Amino acid sequence: MLLIHPPVVKPCESPAGLAKLAGALRCHGRTCTVVDANLEGLLYLLTDKAVTGAASDTWTRRARNHLQDHLQDLGDWGGYRNRDRYQRSIRDLNRVLEFSTGRKSGTHLTLANYEEKDLSPLRSDDLLAAASLPEANPFYPYFHGRLSGLLEALSPPMIGFSLNFLSQALCTFAMMGFLRREYPSVKLVLGGGLVTSWMSSPNWRNPFSGLVDDMIAGPGEGPLLELLGSGLDHEDCLPDYGDVWKNPYLAPGFILPYSASRGCYWRRCAFCPEKAEGQPYAPIPADRSVSQLQVLVQRYRPALIHLLDNALSPALLNAVIEAPPGAPWYGFARIEEHLGDPEFCRLLKRSGCVILKLGLESGDQNVLDALLKGISLTRASEVLKTLKKAGIASYVYLLFGTPAESRESAEKTLAFVAEHAHCIDYLNVAVFNLPAWSAEVSSLQTRTFYSGDLSLYLDFIHPLGWDRLRVRHFLDRRFKRHPAIREILLRDPPVFTSNHAPFFSLSSGTSRL
The missing domain is CATH 3.20.20.70 (Aldolase class I)
Structure with a gap:
């Protein structure tokens, strides 16, 4: 099985949920591979190979020229002894990422976030639109090659995506859309914290049945093992970081x-x-x-x-x-x-x-x-x-x-x-x-906060103004x-x-x- 941590979240530590899943699967005799596509994708966009075209302004040219220095600063203890230098590294890396999108109107990409003006992760139709046109995603050149290589090398019957934050949603669905189009026989499974929140809604109706084969709410160890044809015999399994712990995360050590x-x-x-x-x-x-x-x-x-x-x-x-x-x-x-x-x-x-x-x-x-x-x-x-x-x-x-x-x-x-x-x-x-289905909602006069069938929050008229x-x-x-x-x-x-x-x-x- 292939387990994927999709962009975009802070690329400073390994995905804990997937390490726990990997530990449980291997503990029960199942093989799996964990891929931190978040870190890999961001580093791909930060390289000169992926960032094409001449920068038109001094800031971007300077940021690209010092790219490796900035990455080294964030990966070395010395980079944390000078706050001004640290902050400059963050600003310049975000500048290079912004340039890597071609400054597409309405697209916002940083080391910790990804947004599009025309597509909202709060609307299932927009997520399906992202899946229908994966080429429009800035990470497409990365995941097209990376996922194709993994599928050819491993031939996994099942691929699991861990979706925990809104900042990952559009990229997750773009990656799943690519896989569904190019490898239709592979089973796609979606879980993670954000998915758990969606599925906890009393009004939940799965809008992704044509794209995703299975969605898992809460701990995924047992459900994944069941999908693979076995059960969870015991829970005393160590998390397994073996696939990712040597990755070049932006931190001075693992x-x-x-x-x-x-x-x-x-x-x-x-x-x-x-x-x-x-x-x-x-x-x-x-x-x-x-x-x-x-x-x-x-x-x-x-x-x-x-x-x-x-x-x-x-x-x-x-x-x-x-x-x-x-x-x-x-x-x-x-x-x-x-x-x-x-x-x-x-x-x-x-x-x-x-x-x-x-x-x-x-x-x-x-x-x-x-x-x-x-x-x-x-x-x-x-x-x-x-x-x-x-x-x-x-x-x-x-x-x-x-x-x-x-x-x-x-x-x-x-x-x-x-x-x-x-x-x-x-x-x-x-x-x-205001959480949309908290017990206290009934005591407040509420209204729509963010439009979308996947919105988790409500606006309210404050009782004290x-x-x-x-x-x-x-x-x-x-x-x-x-x-x-x-x-x-x-x-x-x-x-x-x-x-x-x-x-x-x-x-x-x-x-x-």
Whole structure:
């Protein structure tokens, strides 16, 4: 079987979902090949071989002339010791990618995104249109040759695509359209996070039956094995990164992505998409997770471990402290009592923890209570200060424009962040999107947000008049202009954000093991 990770997402780490599938298939005696078409496709477009024509402006010529230097900077520790140099590399690589599309009107391609003006990934008709004319996709010269070569060499009876983000959708369907036209006997299977969200809709009706043979929602190991004529005998299979771990990802070493659970152990937050989709919490036992991590670290020698859990459970954190994986790591954690304990955080740092991502959301206690976050601002303050003292960087996530928030609430968030700016290393500032089938939708007056039968969100009339336009105006004109907050935002790595943030700590030596 052929497993494909399609463009476009950040090309800095290997596809965790496909590594898990590969591990399960091989563990059950099935052969498979994993192809990171995202990384391969982006690097193809960045080469002089694919970028034809003379650049008409100085910026593009300079970016192309220094292309290899920029790629080397992002793949070397030295590139993370100079933020200005790092940012210039990102800007220039995006410039070359823009030029590689021929500056087609309405086409937007970067290291992390792909959009077309005339085709929307939120409309099934547009995705089918992308499949009907794969030659129009900028990655066509890459995947035409690459997929043809793989099909001729391997003759796989089945090809699986992992579609997790909207930025991958148009390219995924272009690739499937090419395969359906040129290799009609090959079975096409579609899964991944975005597909799971589509299929969780109470109104789901499969519009792709003429193109895709099977669609899989949720974990794919069992369904794939069934399609191949066997069953899932056991789940204790290690992820297998063997096909991709030596790829030239844009990072100063291999990043090992690992999930110790599916879903979230809290599962109480209002407007939670996963709760709306009915995703249960399914953890791997903590002792087994750390044992697997230790084996994987020995096998692949990663520069960094990315723990992908929606929230790292206290049990897992304790297990990591007791049996450190042997490489630096980072992940998402809830703001809870154990992170306010100086000794616990000191041991967490000793285990290899470089950064913790924290979903604070708001600096107004009333908003946090209304959203059922289970967070107190007193505890949040304590956690931020304790992590800072322990030498663990914090990446704080804020969410503006929720139904419970007002302008006054947003001002309180600004005040909280400014007061704690000395112990906040990075910020992610987002505007709230209303999940289309969350339980709380019935209490709001809603309207269409993005048109399309595959849209996952709704717009709503804010009960306090704090609409998106006012929120964005506040963020742009007030929040982001506060001197202390602006300083934090300037530290955020462009495009790669939290995926590259740990390397800035590691390259400085403050968090190097």
